[in-house]
Amino acid sequence: xxxxxxxxxxxKDMPFHYCPGCTHGIVHRLVAEVIDEMGIFDxxxxxxxxxxxxxxxxxxxCDAYQASHGRAPAVATGIKRVLPDRVxxxxxxxxxxxxxxxxxxxxxxxxxxxxxxxxxxxxIYAMTGGQMAPTTLLGQVTTTTPxxxxxxxxxxxxxxxxxxxxxxxxxxxxxVSVHDPPNVAxxxxxxxxxxxxxxxxxxxxxxEVLSSCPTNWGLSPLKALKWLEENMIPYxxxxxxxxxxxxx
Amino acid sequence: MAKILMxxxxxxxxxxxxxxxxxxxxxxxxxxxxxxxxxxxxxxEVGGLYLQAESxxxxxxMVFGAAGAGARVMTSSSGPGISLMQEGISxxxxxxxxxxxxxxxxxxxxxxxxxxxxxxxxQATRGGGHGDYRVLVLAPSSVQEIIDLMQDAFDLADxxxxxxxxxxxxxxxxxxxxxxxxxEIKPPSLPEKSWAATGRMxxxxxxxxxxxxxxxxxxxxxxxxxxxxxxxxEESEQRWEDYHTEGAEMVLVAFGTAARVCKAVVDMxxxxxxxxxxxxxxxxxxFPWKRVSxxxxxxxxxxxxxxxxxxxVEDIRLAVNGKRPVRFYGRVGGMLPxxxxxxxxxxxxxxxxxx
Numbered sequence: 284x285x286x287x288x289x290x291x292x293x294x295k296d297m298p299f300h301y302c303p304g305c306t307h308g309i310v311h312r313l314v315a316e317v318i319d320e321m322g323i324f325d326x327x328x329x330x331x332x333x334x335x336x337x338x339x340x341x342x343x344x345c346d347a348y349q350a351s352h353g354r355a356p357a358v359a360t361g362i363k364r365v366l367p368d369r370v371x372x373x374x375x376x377x378x379x380x381x382x383x384x385x386x387x388x389x390x391x392x393x394x395x396x397x398x399x400x401x402x403x404x405x406x407i408y409a410m411t412g413g414q415m416a417p418t419t420l421l422g423q424v425t426t427t428t429p430x431x432x433x434x435x436x437x438x439x440x441x442x443x444x445x446x447x448x449x450x451x452x453x454x455x456x457x458x459v460s461v462h463d464p465p466n467v468a469x470x471x472x473x474x475x476x477x478x479x480x481x482x483x484x485x486x487x488x489x490x491e492v493l494s495s496c497p498t499n500w501g502l503s504p505l506k507a508l509k510w511l512e513e514n515m516i517p518y519x520x521x522x523x524x525x526x527x528x529x530x531x
Numbered sequence: 532m533a534k535i536l537m538x539x540x541x542x543x544x545x546x547x548x549x550x551x552x553x554x555x556x557x558x559x560x561x562x563x564x565x566x567x568x569x570x571x572x573x574x575x576e577v578g579g580l581y582l583q584a585e586s587x588x589x590x591x592x593m594v595f596g597a598a599g600a601g602a603r604v605m606t607s608s609s610g611p612g613i614s615l616m617q618e619g620i621s622x623x624x625x626x627x628x629x630x631x632x633x634x635x636x637x638x639x640x641x642x643x644x645x646x647x648x649x650x651x652x653x654q655a656t657r658g659g660g661h662g663d664y665r666v667l668v669l670a671p672s673s674v675q676e677i678i679d680l681m682q683d684a685f686d687l688a689d690x691x692x693x694x695x696x697x698x699x700x701x702x703x704x705x706x707x708x709x710x711x712x713x714x715e716i717k718p719p720s721l722p723e724k725s726w727a728a729t730g731r732m733x734x735x736x737x738x739x740x741x742x743x744x745x746x747x748x749x750x751x752x753x754x755x756x757x758x759x760x761x762x763x764x765e766e767s768e769q770r771w772e773d774y775h776t777e778g779a780e781m782v783l784v785a786f787g788t789a790a791r792v793c794k795a796v797v798d799m800x801x802x803x804x805x806x807x808x809x810x811x812x813x814x815x816x817x818f819p820w821k822r823v824s825x826x827x828x829x830x831x832x833x834x835x836x837x838x839x840x841x842x843x844v845e846d847i848r849l850a851v852n853g854k855r856p857v858r859f860y861g862r863v864g865g866m867l868p869x870x871x872x873x874x875x876x877x878x879x880x881x882x883x884x885x886x
Contacts, residue, residue, distance in 0.1 A: 346739070358599075361554075361599070361604070386586060
């Protein structure tokens with residue numbers, strides 16, 4: 284019997300704590316597969332955020348840091364400046380990176396810090412109980428927008444990939460989704476590219492991953508993926524927003 | 532050995548370089564600016580990195596990353612900036628990361644002003660941020676002492692895997708004094724940091740820099756372990772200077788710039804043949820309560836002189852434990868105590884009866 288599918292070596296052999304239907308598990312796996320395939324496990328360093336993925340350091344078997352809320356890009360800056368030949372990545376949600384940590388990610392990108400942000404956009408604060416995030420869509424009902432997000436009261440959702448791609452220091456910025464198998468495959472290619480651009484020392488890299496949160500959206504896992512496709516992708520178009528010429 | 536004139540803020544920088552610090556992350560604020568200016572020039576000369584962050588919040592988290600990676604690293608700021616760093620300092624203490632944080636204290640609260648003060652004593656000695664932790668605090672009172680204490684600051688940080696704070700003020704930062712420097716800069720000998728998260732690089736176990744203990748039982752164990760470390764610091768690291776405390780009827784207690792003023796006051800009294808001395812705490816935390824407690828057995832009274840509304844006086848009262856009266860004299864808002872005023876205050880207490 285030939286083994287055709289197995290757990291990536293960079294992931295520990297333990298169950299995830301994530302809710303059923305949450306897409307964090309898929310993204311963890313993609314990052315781990317890329318680390319394995321690039322043969323960079325020994326040089327990889329993960330920086331965990333505050334939020335649902337705070338425990339991602341438990342799953343990635345490489346060396347890791349747990350950063351304060353929103354500050355992972357500053358922590359990653361400190362690490363990478365001391366250890367420039369390592370592959371450093373932060374794993375951050377939208378509350379962490381697009382609200383409290385906006386300053387840190389914008390300036391890390393502006394300085395062209397050579398690490399990679401894996402940015403999980405599920406349009407909600409999940410761990411704290413489904414509050415409105417900067418990425419929550421207009422009209423979307425959350426525990427702090429019970430009448431739906433209002434443009435007048437809350438303003439409009441923030442598009443981080445578009446925003447960071449205009450900075451000269453960013454080298455690779457892509458938005459992907461994991462709502463179906465072809466998109467999962469595309470997401471993996473984007474993560475690999477981001478790591479390759481980091482390795483080439485070309486600048487700041489980020490992959491924004493549109494993700495589902497069935498628990499806080501109040502939908503079944505399948506319906507949540509459908510909701511993501513029908514509602515999030517029109518507002519958050521997929522694609523590569525910035526890429527260096529030498530990366531295909 | 533060379534004797535040269537040096538500004539306090541620059542001495543912090545040179546002291547750090549000589550102590551093997553190669554990374555500085557900071558954000559501009561007065562009155563510590565000469566320090567980043569100096570290191571921005573000096574660190575590249577020794578293969579180090581000076582990086583200006585977008586805020587104090589970012590600076591302290593860059594320090595977190597660099598310290599976790601095993602580097603000797605520092606930041607510096609003043610009052611408002613140190614307040615912004617407090618969450619990060621709590622994380623550094625929780626994750627047991629060594630680093631040096633300089634606070635050139637200025638007048639507060641709020642924006643206050645940029646003049647010298649000692650009003651961040653509580654913040655420095657009580658942990659400062661959230662949670663139950665301590666930071667070792669060193670308070671130099673001359674430019675030479677700054678140079679010497681910078682070496683100790685980094686060594687103590689590594690020894691205890693804990694942030695160390697150097698507390699000064701605008702007077703110490705701006706003034707120039709002669710300092711003696713070794714001609715040769717020794718290559719830094721740093722302790723091995725087997726806990727650093729540097730990428731596994733073949734290591735058979737994973738290293739994790741973390742302050743999260745989600746299970747209360749484990750978080751209690753973590754706090755108790757930190758507590759034992761702080762107790763060891765209290766036992767071994769109390770430092771002070773005695774200045775004419777022998778046979779003293781009254782002992783002034785002051786640190787940093789205020790202690791310089793009090794030395795002049797002691798000299799005035801001693802010239803008159805009156806037995807007045809000075810106890811100068813060099814570590815603000817751990818506070819040198821052993822020495823204060825011993826002095827309380829022999830002196831008639833204490834007068835604490837601070838550039839704040841009375842903060843260290845609480846520690847002195849705890850150490851004296853009611854055995855002797857403890858009086859307070861302070862100047863605030865960036866004003867300096869004047870020797871003649873302190874002398875008059877002390878004389879009033881001495882002649883009027885301290886009790």
